[in-house]
Amino acid sequence: MMLHAGSWRELDTELYSLTDNNTHVSIVVPYTAPDTVFEAVQSDSIRARVDLLLLETPNMWQLNDLSLACNFPLTMTECYPNGTVTALAVKVESVRNLNPKYLTLSDRSCKPVFSNDRFAFFSFNLNSCGTTRTFFDNVMVYENEIAMHHSMGKHQSRKGLINPDYRHTVSCYYLVNDTETMAFRTRPRNSDPKADPGVGQLVVQMRLAQEVSYDLFYQTEDYPVVKYLQQPLYFEVELMRSTDPRIALVLENCWATLHEDRTTLPSWDLIVDRCENLDDRYIVFYPVVADARVHIPAHVKRFSVKMFTFTTDETVLKEQIFVHCDADLCDTTKPDGICSGQCASPLRNAKPLKPTGSRRGIAADISQHRLSSGPIILSDSSNFV
Structure with missing residues (x-):
């Protein structure tokens, strides 16, 4: 059995769980495995796909090929009450030449705090990195943008540059005014509270x-x-x-x-x-x-x-x-x-x-x-x- 992720290679049984009998073959592939591709991302999920090719050895006859795509829950953006935002950018199949470490926020000096060949993770404050603010009725909206720019360093040839239209918008919504309702119960006191006498110095x-x-x-x-x-x-x-x-x-x-x-x-x-x-x-x-x-x-x-x-x-x-x-x-x-x-x-x-x-x-x-x-x-x- 072979996997396809840009090119075909033989399945590595040390990375994936593989079981078979005379009639069935079962394989477990994590969605973050290097042989999967990401087709699309949503605000709360990611769609991953794996391509499989079944061959008969030693003649290398192709018996079957298939692709399997699934959606997995994944939080792309988190907005915290103290004004801190975390955002995840993912390399998708449509931009194979993307190097996530070159992604930046609107302020190009704001770079990922972590990145590898598939992900870039950002953490920033809403008052920084070129974040904009807009009011809609009782809602305050903060927005920033994760994007790829051409200025990626002299060491990378222009042949590998990515179209700057790769963009991922980060949005946070906060209520300007809100009313919270709280309930509490009291228990009767056995005695009234009293303060112990103390001595202090003026x-x-x-x-x-x-x-x-x-x-x-x-x-x-x-x-x-x-x-x-x-x-x-x-x-x-x-x-x-x-x-x-x-x-x-x-x-x-x-x-x-x-x-x-x-x-x-x-x-x-x-x-x-x-x-x-x-x-x-x-x-x-x-x-x-x-x-x-x-x-x-x-x-x-x-x-x-x-x-x-x-x-x-x-x-x-x-x-x-x-x-x-x-x-x-x-x-x-x-x-x-x-x-x-x-x-x-x-x-x-x-x-x-x-x-x-x-x-x-x-x-x-x-x-x-x-x-x-x-x-x-x-x-x-x-x-x-």
């Missing part, structure tokens, strides 16, 4: 901004920070990683010292009992509004201090200072407490602050956090290098 930080926009801040490695006397210091105090709108941040007291120890003297009062020190016209509170970084304005407080605030014996200080604050976290559902708001008293004309020796009391509603800045060097332009 984090508050104080940072020195580079300018009044409060977009850029000095980092730890930037200290000590050098500032000219005519430049304000822009401070921001923020409650970190909290999404609870019932919590508000209030600055109870803020002051400056010459040393990192917040209890040392001399010291200069900046904010006293939630208000800017009325003896100083160089301290300003800034309103905070919600933006891409600040989601709850009540969790942030901003104020500035001008260098002329720091004086000793009527002389503007030109040394290293540290700024300290006591920040209270309060419950906004109790308006009679310190959550009544940060003081907004009108500024009054006054002289720069002089060092004080008063101690500050601690007020707490929910919790109080003690904050300190890094060292800040006060300098004028004449001696700053």
